[in-house]
Amino acid sequence: MEGKGWSTRVDVDRADSARRSELLAASRRVFERMGYGAATVADITREAGVSRATFYVYFASKQEVFTVLAEQVRDAFLDAQALADIPADDVERVFRTTIGAYLDVVVDHLALITVLDHQALEDAELNALWSDIQARAVDRMARYLTRVSDDGLAPLDLAARPRSIALMSGGQTESFAALVNAGTVSRDEAVEEMLAIVLRAIGLR
Structure with missing residues (x-):
């Protein structure tokens, strides 16, 4: 015993x-x-x-330690989804907070994310994990936009379907993260630029 x-x-x-x-x-x-x-x-x-x-x-292997690192990235993205007591109808604040949180994760992990993107093409298990990480963020934003629109929480005028806007928002994050890491723009400038793009896409600017 x-x-x-x-x-x-x-x-x-x-x-x-x-x-x-x-x-x-x-x-x-x-x-x-x-x-x-x-x-x-x-x-x-x-x-x-x-x-x-x-x-x-x-x-046990190089693959195992790489998978653990990928899981750490996943957990960082999950943490970034947490919205502490922000009312759902405060759309600009919701997006400023989530855009900033996601940008911070990507800035901190950009080099590793680049490796993950490449390796996911060759590793089915890693591809499933990485695809799930990306899909969660897109699905969450799309659901939020749908809820705000359907429930009339804010006067949205969507330029495209909620999922398409969510995909666009996610895609711009890596591009701005690279600019932040290069020192081309500051973190706060990047957040405001991305926020402006999203708010225009949903008709709030």
Whole structure:
């Protein structure tokens, strides 16, 4: 019984350990710099300053650590969907908040997202995960626009179907994130530009 309890404690400690976080951070830097295909476990362990044996204590393969990083991106996008006590009829505030939150996620993960986009073309499991991440954001915005329009919460004049507007909004985020990372525009300028585009598309400007 004691042995089983100790094993459970070790498993919990391993999952939550600082070493695992260090390996994830090192893996992310390697993938962002080299891409998925060219990167090796040896590259990751060299970046982290640990042995291959240490890597395999925490991850079974390069694919597993990459999947964990993809899941971290997913979780960041899910967190960005949270709207704390913003009334549904305050459409401009809803969009300013969500656009800013999504932009922050993409700015923070842009290099990794580029690798994810490429690798998803070759990995069916990753493609399903990445497609789900993107679809959630589009579906959420489309549902919100439909609700606001159908319930008369705001005087919308949609230039296209809700889903099309949601797809457009999502597509512009990566482009503006690249500009923010390059220093071409500030984060706040990007938010205001994207907000203006969306508000015009839904007839509020």
